[in-house]
């Protein structure tokens with residue numbers, strides 16, 4: 001049988017593409033070696049980490065925050081097994097939800113390992129199913145959405161007990177006394193926060209001189225301050241050059257990358273989380289043999305319609321590079337399928353929001369101030385959450401909203417939020433930028449009172465004229 005579409009990988013890119021394709025009348029098979037759809041994001045990424053971030057924040061609040069609201073908590077304790085059970089139940093519910101959507105849309109899901117197989121008629125997908133069956137799936141279109149996997153540091157292989165990737169750090173049985181996190185990026189800061197709140201000492205070792213270098217510098221400064229207040233320590237400009245396990249302890253040898261620091265130092269800890277980025281997941285896919293080209297970092301090369309170098313074979317999501325975010329993969333999943341059906345299929349890469357779910361959350365869309373100044377004369381409006389009435393009422397006054405607009409046209413170029421609901425607030429900014437809004441457009445939009453999003457309106461007022469409550 002000739003299928004319309006065979007998708008390899010059922011993460012947010014692949015499964016969303018499958019559903020959209022079915023909606024457009026295509027006959028779809030999707031293959032994933034995990035028994036459950038949802039990929040890294042649902043199984044061992046975004047969703048379980050958000051469950052733990054939420055639970056650990058509640059625990060931390062009961063210990064240290066409730067008092068300021070007049071609530072006394074005595075005997076506050078954690079049951080890590082139960083917390084993990086809640087996380088696992090959330091993951092199960094959501095992955096079952098995708099299985100339901102596959103059924104509803106007549107999408108065939110096969111659990112197994114898929115690879116490309118060249119044959120005289122073209123290329124097909126060979127599947128070694130977990131059931132023991134072998135399939136050779138022929139299709140008009142093949143979509144690779146195999147995502148990414150954590151990068152290992154040489155000499156520090158993951159055992160998921162003492163040397164953890166994000167997967168292991170989502171399932172620890174108890175907080176390590178001292179957790180060293182290598183990499184001050186998204187994963188390091190989110191999972192570092194979880195274990196700090198649950199009782200670990202946490203030290204973040206970062207090779208550059210700041211956390212999440214892709215974020216606006218004001219955001220980085222504010223986030224760093226909040227994380228230091230939480231009790232996380234940072235060591236910047238350092239790399240791991242040696243590792244040894246001895247008597248239950250992990251010993252790391254650090255080398256300074258900046259000559260003002262002591263050149264070498266040793267650090268001992270109980271567990272190490274390696275969060276230095278992710279690399280495309282392309283091994284054993286038969287890409288090279290089939291003639292699918294990758295770049296020098298292993299990302300599959302595609303054109304603007306997500307076509308690879310092999311006709312009929314497409315790729316989306318982390319495996320093609322760019323922002324390694326679930327929602328970017330989802331947008332590409334929809335775009336690629338729509339373009340297979342002759343529709344426009346377009347992703348606006350200038351307006352992909354990014355959120356780090358620390359407390360406060362940080363959220364950004366568009367250009368940072370530094371990037372904006374490279375090409376534009378800019379004006380910047382900033383409004384602090386301390387002047388927002390809901391932030392005051394709820395006690396979540398950390399953070400600000402910052403809007404960067406073109407000085408001549410007033411068009412919004414970038415928006416950066418730090419605050420308790422920054423992740424929700426950034427949607428408004430993304431929508432505004434998608435519609436090509438000016439800061440005046442946002443400022444003249446009526447915002448409900450009292451909400452955190454009034455800070456967005458005030459920052460916009462500040463950008464084009466003057467904030468009211470500042």
Ligand code: NAI
Nearest residue numbers: 183184185186187188206207239275276277278324355356
């Ligand atoms: P990342 O790219 O966010 O951060 C990695 C950090 O490690 C960088 O700051 C880098 O300078 C540092 N680094 C690299 N090599 C190092 C070394 N040898 N020693 C010390 N530091 C080193 O990568 P991360 O945190 O692993 O996350 C992977 C991807 O997952 C990210 O691209 C992110 O987009 C995605 N993600 C997104 C989340 C969200 O949307 N909230 C949450 C978690 C992950």
